Amino acid sequence: MAEKTLTRADLSEAVYQQVGLSRNESAALVETVLDEVSDALVRGEPVKISSFGSFAVRKKGRRVGRNPKTGEEVPILPRRVLVFRASHVLRNRINAVYKQLVNA
Amino acid sequence: MTKSELIQRISEMNPHLYQRDVERIVSTIFDEIADALAHGQRVELRGFGAFSVKDRDSRTGRNPRTGETVHVESKRIPFFKTGKLLRERLNATD
Numbered sequence: 001m002a003e004k005t006l007t008r009a010d011l012s013e014a015v016y017q018q019v020g021l022s023r024n025e026s027a028a029l030v031e032t033v034l035d036e037v038s039d040a041l042v043r044g045e046p047v048k049i050s051s052f053g054s055f056a057v058r059k060k061g062r063r064v065g066r067n068p069k070t071g072e073e074v075p076i077l078p079r080r081v082l083v084f085r086a087s088h089v090l091r092n093r094i095n096a097v098y099k100q101l102v103n104a
Numbered sequence: 105m106t107k108s109e110l111i112q113r114i115s116e117m118n119p120h121l122y123q124r125d126v127e128r129i130v131s132t133i134f135d136e137i138a139d140a141l142a143h144g145q146r147v148e149l150r151g152f153g154a155f156s157v158k159d160r161d162s163r164t165g166r167n168p169r170t171g172e173t174v175h176v177e178s179k180r181i182p183f184f185k186t187g188k189l190l191r192e193r194l195n196a197t198d
Contacts, residue, residue: 004145005145005146005147005148006136006137006140006145006146006147006148007147007148007149007150008149008150010136010140011132011133011136011137011149014132014133014136015129015132015133018128018129018132019125019128019129019132021121021125026129029114029118029129030129030133032114032117032118033110033114033129033130033133034149034151034152036105036110036113036114037105037110037152038152038190038193040105041190041194042190042193042194042196045105046105047105047106047110048105048106048107049106049107049110049134050106050107052107052134052137052138053182055184057194079194079195080194080195081186081191081194082153082184082186082190082191082194084153084155084182084183084184086181086182090138090141090182091181091182093138093141093142094138094141094142094157094180094181094182095179095180096142097142097143097144098144098159098179098180102178
């Protein structure tokens, strides 16, 4: 299995290849897209990308946690966490390739 | 916010671009991520988050309605871990 990790640079390169804007503008647009998604989530708005998945913000209440090393009780304050749910299209796409590998 | 609202917003911010190019930009970004995950790769977007896949072994499951045992094949599932900056922004007090 390929161990390469995809980064912003790869996304910018793909946009550059697909759309034909300059490399600089392609990189800036990748950033803008990620910023717009982030800003919506920070506002508490869910973000739904069809055939990819959805991001939603969930509120977690205060609870008592424990330092696993010392056993000491520490309060965990209320906070907001992000949850991602992959769409069926994405899940199926990932599994289609995986099944080919398993059955090969 | 939906994908089309995202495209709309980016178009408004970039009036010099054709909307079809903005559609292409947004689709390319998510397609590239999906493609990498389908090939078992990790996608790391500092400040935003990281996508990865995890393998799940086959197991014997149970139909919760009928109680009948069923074989669940091994599968690969996608994961997302929120980046540090975004996690902090979600919990900023100001």
